Protein backbone atom coordinates (compact mmCIF):
# COMPACT_ATOMS: atom_id res chain seq x y z
CA UNK A 1 0.00 0.00 0.00
CA UNK A 2 1.28 3.44 -0.86
CA UNK A 3 -0.68 5.89 1.19
CA UNK A 4 -1.59 9.24 -0.49
CA UNK A 5 0.00 11.49 2.13
CA UNK A 6 -0.42 14.55 -0.08
CA UNK A 7 -4.19 14.25 0.62
CA UNK A 8 -3.75 14.54 4.39
CA UNK A 9 -3.43 17.66 6.53
CA UNK A 10 -4.46 16.43 9.97
CA UNK A 11 -3.48 13.13 11.60
CA UNK A 12 -5.54 12.07 14.64
CA UNK A 13 -4.03 9.35 16.80
CA UNK A 14 -5.48 7.40 19.68
CA UNK A 15 -3.19 6.78 22.67
CA UNK A 16 -3.82 3.46 24.48
CA UNK A 17 -3.32 0.44 22.24
CA UNK A 18 -2.55 2.60 19.20
CA UNK A 19 0.62 4.46 20.24
CA UNK A 20 1.15 2.80 23.62
CA UNK A 21 1.13 -0.85 24.59
CA UNK A 22 -2.33 -1.73 25.91
CA UNK A 23 -0.75 -4.35 28.13
CA UNK A 24 -0.33 -1.65 30.82
CA UNK A 25 -4.10 -0.97 30.86
CA UNK A 26 -5.08 -4.63 30.64
CA UNK A 27 -2.79 -5.53 33.51
CA UNK A 28 -3.98 -2.55 35.54
CA UNK A 29 -7.75 -3.13 35.19
CA UNK A 30 -7.83 -6.93 34.95
CA UNK A 31 -5.18 -7.89 37.49
CA UNK A 32 -4.03 -5.08 39.77
CA UNK A 33 -7.41 -3.44 40.49
CA UNK A 34 -9.26 -6.70 41.34
CA UNK A 35 -6.35 -7.73 43.55
CA UNK A 36 -6.36 -4.44 45.48
CA UNK A 37 -10.16 -4.48 45.69
CA UNK A 38 -10.04 -8.02 47.14
CA UNK A 39 -7.41 -6.99 49.67
CA UNK A 40 -9.30 -3.91 50.78
CA UNK A 41 -12.62 -5.73 51.24
CA UNK A 42 -11.23 -9.01 52.52
CA UNK A 43 -12.71 -10.88 49.53
CA UNK A 44 -11.44 -13.91 47.65
CA UNK A 45 -9.82 -12.86 44.37
CA UNK A 46 -12.45 -14.59 42.21
CA UNK A 47 -15.34 -12.87 44.02
CA UNK A 48 -13.56 -9.53 43.70
CA UNK A 49 -12.99 -10.08 39.97
CA UNK A 50 -16.67 -10.91 39.39
CA UNK A 51 -17.81 -7.82 41.27
CA UNK A 52 -15.29 -5.45 39.64
CA UNK A 53 -15.88 -6.78 36.10
CA UNK A 54 -19.66 -6.38 36.49
CA UNK A 55 -19.06 -2.75 37.47
CA UNK A 56 -16.81 -2.22 34.41
CA UNK A 57 -19.46 -3.69 32.13
CA UNK A 58 -22.10 -1.25 33.34
CA UNK A 59 -19.96 1.74 32.31
CA UNK A 60 -18.60 0.56 28.95
CA UNK A 61 -18.78 3.21 26.21
CA UNK A 62 -19.49 6.03 28.69
CA UNK A 63 -17.29 8.80 30.03
CA UNK A 64 -17.24 7.06 33.42
CA UNK A 65 -15.40 4.17 31.78
CA UNK A 66 -12.13 6.12 31.62
CA UNK A 67 -12.83 8.54 34.49
CA UNK A 68 -10.33 7.43 37.10
CA UNK A 69 -11.91 9.70 39.73
CA UNK A 70 -15.19 7.89 39.14
CA UNK A 71 -13.44 4.55 39.66
CA UNK A 72 -11.71 5.78 42.81
CA UNK A 73 -15.14 6.51 44.28
CA UNK A 74 -16.84 3.46 42.82
CA UNK A 75 -14.23 0.97 44.05
CA UNK A 76 -13.00 2.92 47.09
CA UNK A 77 -9.41 2.70 45.84
CA UNK A 78 -6.87 5.40 45.01
CA UNK A 79 -6.77 4.70 41.26
CA UNK A 80 -4.28 7.49 40.32
CA UNK A 81 -1.84 6.25 42.99
CA UNK A 82 -2.21 2.67 41.77
CA UNK A 83 -1.53 3.80 38.20
CA UNK A 84 1.60 5.61 39.37
CA UNK A 85 2.74 2.49 41.20
CA UNK A 86 3.11 0.58 37.91
CA UNK A 87 4.23 3.46 35.67
CA UNK A 88 7.35 1.45 34.81
CA UNK A 89 5.04 -0.83 32.76
CA UNK A 90 3.97 2.01 30.44
CA UNK A 91 5.52 1.17 27.07
CA UNK A 92 5.50 2.81 23.64
CA UNK A 93 4.81 0.44 20.73
CA UNK A 94 8.04 -0.22 18.79
CA UNK A 95 6.70 1.47 15.61
CA UNK A 96 5.32 4.62 17.29
CA UNK A 97 8.27 6.97 17.44
CA UNK A 98 9.34 6.23 13.87
CA UNK A 99 5.84 7.15 12.74
CA UNK A 100 5.65 10.35 14.79
CA UNK A 101 9.02 11.44 13.39
CA UNK A 102 7.82 10.59 9.88
CA UNK A 103 4.73 12.81 10.38
CA UNK A 104 6.98 15.64 11.58
CA UNK A 105 9.12 15.29 8.43
CA UNK A 106 5.96 15.41 6.27
CA UNK A 107 4.91 18.51 8.23
CA UNK A 108 1.47 17.16 9.17
CA UNK A 109 -0.67 18.55 11.96
CA UNK A 110 -0.88 15.84 14.60
CA UNK A 111 -3.38 15.49 17.43
CA UNK A 112 -3.52 12.93 20.21
CA UNK A 113 -7.21 12.09 20.57
CA UNK A 114 -8.01 9.97 23.58
CA UNK A 115 -10.80 8.88 25.89
CA UNK A 116 -8.25 8.84 28.71
CA UNK A 117 -8.70 11.07 31.74
CA UNK A 118 -6.21 13.98 31.88
CA UNK A 119 -4.49 12.45 34.91
CA UNK A 120 -3.90 9.29 32.87
CA UNK A 121 -2.70 10.87 29.64
CA UNK A 122 -0.42 13.26 31.54
CA UNK A 123 1.14 10.38 33.46
CA UNK A 124 1.67 8.48 30.22
CA UNK A 125 2.95 11.41 28.18
CA UNK A 126 5.35 12.44 30.96
CA UNK A 127 6.61 8.89 31.24
CA UNK A 128 7.07 8.33 27.50
CA UNK A 129 8.25 11.83 26.53
CA UNK A 130 6.02 11.90 23.42
CA UNK A 131 4.25 15.20 24.16
CA UNK A 132 6.45 17.23 21.79
CA UNK A 133 5.19 15.32 18.76
CA UNK A 134 1.64 16.67 19.09
CA UNK A 135 0.16 19.96 18.03
CA UNK A 136 -2.88 19.23 20.16
CA UNK A 137 -3.84 16.77 22.89
CA UNK A 138 -7.59 16.30 23.18
CA UNK A 139 -9.37 14.18 25.78
CA UNK A 140 -13.02 13.27 25.58
CA UNK A 141 -13.28 14.80 29.06
CA UNK A 142 -12.56 18.19 27.49
CA UNK A 143 -15.35 17.71 24.95
CA UNK A 144 -17.95 16.03 27.16
CA UNK A 145 -18.50 12.97 24.93
CA UNK A 146 -16.56 9.71 24.46
CA UNK A 147 -15.05 8.95 21.05
CA UNK A 148 -17.73 6.30 20.47
CA UNK A 149 -20.25 9.13 19.94
CA UNK A 150 -20.51 11.22 16.76
CA UNK A 151 -20.89 14.35 18.91
CA UNK A 152 -17.27 13.96 20.01
CA UNK A 153 -16.05 14.25 16.41
CA UNK A 154 -18.35 17.14 15.58
CA UNK A 155 -17.02 19.17 18.51
CA UNK A 156 -13.44 18.13 17.74
CA UNK A 157 -13.78 19.34 14.17
CA UNK A 158 -15.07 22.72 15.33
CA UNK A 159 -12.11 22.96 17.69
CA UNK A 160 -9.33 21.87 15.31
CA UNK A 161 -10.90 23.08 12.06
CA UNK A 162 -9.81 20.07 10.03
CA UNK A 163 -11.24 19.22 6.64
CA UNK A 164 -12.94 15.80 6.77
CA UNK A 165 -11.60 14.78 3.35
CA UNK A 166 -8.02 15.54 4.40
CA UNK A 167 -7.99 13.90 7.82
CA UNK A 168 -6.64 10.54 8.92
CA UNK A 169 -7.50 8.70 12.13
CA UNK A 170 -5.81 5.61 13.58
CA UNK A 171 -7.49 3.90 16.52
CA UNK A 172 -7.67 0.40 18.03
CA UNK A 173 -11.33 0.97 18.95
CA UNK A 174 -13.67 0.01 16.08
CA UNK A 175 -16.63 1.85 17.68
CA UNK A 176 -14.66 5.08 17.79
CA UNK A 177 -13.74 4.56 14.11
CA UNK A 178 -17.40 3.93 13.26
CA UNK A 179 -18.45 7.20 14.93
CA UNK A 180 -15.69 9.07 13.08
CA UNK A 181 -16.85 7.45 9.84
CA UNK A 182 -20.46 8.59 10.42
CA UNK A 183 -19.09 12.05 11.03
CA UNK A 184 -17.31 11.84 7.65
CA UNK A 185 -13.59 11.48 8.35
CA UNK A 186 -12.13 10.04 5.15
CA UNK A 187 -9.03 8.05 6.07
CA UNK A 188 -9.63 5.52 8.84
CA UNK A 189 -7.31 2.77 10.04
CA UNK A 190 -7.78 0.14 12.71
CA UNK A 191 -4.63 -0.59 14.76
CA UNK A 192 -4.92 -4.34 15.20
CA UNK A 193 -1.84 -4.99 17.32
CA UNK A 194 -2.81 -3.10 20.47
CA UNK A 195 -1.06 -5.18 23.12
CA UNK A 196 2.37 -6.77 23.01
CA UNK A 197 0.91 -9.69 24.97
CA UNK A 198 -2.07 -10.43 22.68
CA UNK A 199 -2.39 -11.51 19.05
CA UNK A 200 -3.68 -8.84 16.62
CA UNK A 201 -7.49 -8.57 16.52
CA UNK A 202 -9.18 -8.74 13.12
CA UNK A 203 -12.95 -8.38 13.57
CA UNK A 204 -13.45 -5.04 11.96
CA UNK A 205 -14.77 -3.44 8.80
CA UNK A 206 -11.87 -0.97 8.67
CA UNK A 207 -8.51 -1.22 6.94
CA UNK A 208 -6.21 -2.89 9.40
CA UNK A 209 -2.70 -1.85 10.37
CA UNK A 210 -0.42 -4.19 12.27
CA UNK A 211 2.37 -1.61 12.22
CA UNK A 212 2.59 2.08 11.34
CA UNK A 213 5.39 1.11 8.98
CA UNK A 214 2.65 0.02 6.55
CA UNK A 215 1.80 3.73 6.15
CA UNK A 216 5.44 4.74 5.73
CA UNK A 217 6.16 3.24 2.31
Ligand SMILES: [Mg+2]
Nearest residue numbers: 014016017172
Ligand atom coordinates in the same frame (compact mmCIF):
# COMPACT_ATOMS: atom_id res chain seq x y z
MG1 LIG B 1 -7.18 2.80 22.26
